[in-house]
Amino acid sequence: MVFLSGLGVFRNTLNQTQCALKGLPSIRLRGRGPKSLESNEEEGLSPSRFLSLAHWNIDVIVLHVGRGDIVMRDLNLFDVIKSSECGRIHYNVTDGIFVWTLHISKEQTKLQFLSAELVLRPFQTGRSRDHIRPLDTDTVIMSQSTAHAMNESSGNPVPDDAKIPDPQEYVPKRGHHLDFKNLGSSTASVQAGERQGRPNTSDTITTPIALTSSYWFKDTQQVIDFNEGRHQSFEYGRYGNPTVSAAEAKLAILDGGESCLLSASGMSSCTTMLLSLLQPGDRLITTTDCYRRTRQFIQGFLPKMNISCTVIQPNDTEGLKDALKEGDAKIFFSETPTNPYLRCVDLSVVVQLCHEKNVIVAIDTTFATPIVLRPIDFGADIVLSSATKYLGGHNDVIAGSLVGKKELIDKIRSFHGVLGGIFDPHAAYLLLRGLKTLNIRVRQCNETAMHIAQLLENHPKIERVIYPGLPSHPDHQVAKKYFKNGFGGVVSFVVKGGLKGAAAVIDGVKIPYIAPSLGGVESLIEQPTVMSYWNVTPEDRAKIGIEDGLIRFSCGIEDTDDVTNDLLQSIDKLVL
Incomplete structure (x- = not known):
């Protein structure tokens, strides 16, 4: 043989x-x-x-x-x-x-x-x-x-100990042949997807950036073979790119899914998913606390397409049962933890109830990352993430990802090619680079967030602290049930003194940047009322629970003591 x-x-x-x-x-x-x-x-x-x-x-x-x-x-x-x-x-x-x-x-x-x-x-x-x-x-x-x-x-010399691998004994040594089911998340962050689909002439450790808009074929037969699935390649940049594919492969493994689709932003991923899977006459079930642009799309745009929406509290089981009684529900979509109040969804309950009615379960884990939570492990169909945040991790790339069953992702991918919100190959390189340190960064951010939450909970100038790792959080037990490696790197808290009190604390810190977004190596601090809801009336802000004294603190990877001491000195200076 x-x-x-x-x-x-x-x-x-x-x-x-x-x-x-x-x-x-x-x-x-x-x-x-x-x-x-x-x-x-x-x-x-x-x-x-x-x-x-x-x-x-x-x-x-x-x-x-x-x-x-x-x-x-x-x-x-x-x-x-x-x-x-x-x-x-x-x-x-x-x-x-x-x-x-x-x-x-x-x-x-x-x-x-x-x-x-x-x-x-x-x-x-x-x-x-x-x-x-x-x-x-x-x-x-x-x-x-x-x-x-x-x-x-x-005339080339042949070593005396020339060997041929035995198929029964062969153990793959290439990174993409590793069995990541039995390996840790940090190993997957570094190794997964990187060597897959690599051109044979490339032995680079870092995945090359394929800066091209189109791909050529050797002859007409190869085009036909490509169209009929015998020749595996790419055709046009809007439909695929080797660098982007490497990032997608890594994220699919990290989230435990079969396939991944990267888009130009988290909102692109969200809107493409909903438009791909919902038809006129369908109904979406979602939760109250969420990213404002997601709410804007669901409440402002979907109704124009005759798609209705039922909004429930994140852990309102009875509300979910009632919403599912009507037969037109097609998707349950929620963040966990949510933005900015960090509510957590009881995934097993949601999946069981929704799947009994053939309703797709889509979960946004932007605040958690696969290091903390993998909803697919608990039966969810799709995981969405704004890869701009923790996945990229350096505040230098905007991206969105969808991970799930291949059948669903392929359906979304087809519509994605029409909408055109494609992911740039250079941005894919930045995402790949950021993902390599995801595990390390997330753990550091989580550690700092927990430390801040515990210190602020009994501070006399803080009305309340919102963090799933604290027993005082309404979904603490749910978070303990599903989360690992911490409870997230974002902590929200309400400062006494309302709008002016929160503004004084933000203006008094020295390390964090005053900026929107989260999940980067730099700590960021913001006052949602001013940063995101300034043009919304106080009455409308109250309806969605945005308080004037609310601060959202995204912990970076700076030393925990440095960040904590800086925040405390600003709070201590607050005059009520």
Whole structure:
């Protein structure tokens, strides 16, 4: 049996490979692996030797591909399988590893290396070869294979301990073949998605930025193969990009979903999701406390499309049951924790009730991140996040992500291509860079937020502190049930003295920036009444619970004591 793995470099030229096996000069195989190649011929492995056997087995294993995609440079492996006309073919896919075993009888003597990915394609004598596109005779084929096939006459040395990996013992070493289900979130933040779909000529550790608007095809047949799913590539920048795909792969793994779609902003992800999955006459169920622009879209734009909305409290189980009694509900959508009062949804209850009525559960975890909460683990269908915040983490990129079941994400992706809110490849690079430190950053932010919340809870100049990690929070038990690694990096609190009191505290701090947003390495502080609701009447602010003395503090990764002491000195100076 000849076993070839897809891990390193294969070098040969067309005139050496595109020939019948009989009479082919000896081919040496060398590579790294746990099992030595056994051969009675000192000069190496001679293919003609194997033709004397009743069958010749070829295993092509571990082709480095995207999630569920078998990616060839010139030919898709599925085409190889479907068009093979001789022998018996056995194949299976396990955890992204494709194993192909082909049994060829000795009369069928021809094999060809058709692809730059070290794919061996069998064909019968006399079979039409019109579909085969020859390689240039001076081509040096570079594949992702640790097995090197070289003409004996090349003179290249072959190590005495040349080894060929055994398919039963092989353990993938490439990052995207790791089983992230059994690895930690920090490992996934660093390793997931980065090496997937990488051009074979690129050995960079950092995922390259693919700055292109379009992708070219070698000929008309390749365009047809692309349209019919045999050639895995990209067509136009609005429909996909390698750098963006790498970021999507990483986020899908982090959130525990099958697929991810990145958009130009969190609002783009939100609106695209709702417009894709809701039809005229449908109804959305959502919760009271949420990002103001989300509320604006739901209450101001969806009704124009004859889409209604029912609003309930985040943990109002009876209210949810009543809302689900009407048969037109299609989506339940809520943040958890919410903005700015950090309410938390009891996911198991929501999922059970909604799925009984075939209602999609979509959860926005912008304030939590997958380090703290993975709703898909509890049955949610879609996870939305403003990747501008913690996921990017450096206040230098605007992005939105949707993670969930492939069927749902594909439906949204199709509509996304029409709306055009695409994610820029340079921004995708920044997001990939930020995600590598997500675990470290989130834990530091959470630690600081908890420390601030505990110190302020009994401060005489603070009316109340709003933080899920405190027993005083209405959803503390829910947060304890679902959260891990802390309770989030945002703490809200109401300062005595109303509008002027909160403004005085904000103006007195030295470390945090006075700015909207959250989740970056820098601490940010804001007064929602002034920053986001200044043009809203006091009566309308009261209806949605925005108090004049409310402050939202987004903790960065500065030293906890420094940030805490700075905030306390400003509060202590407050004159009531």
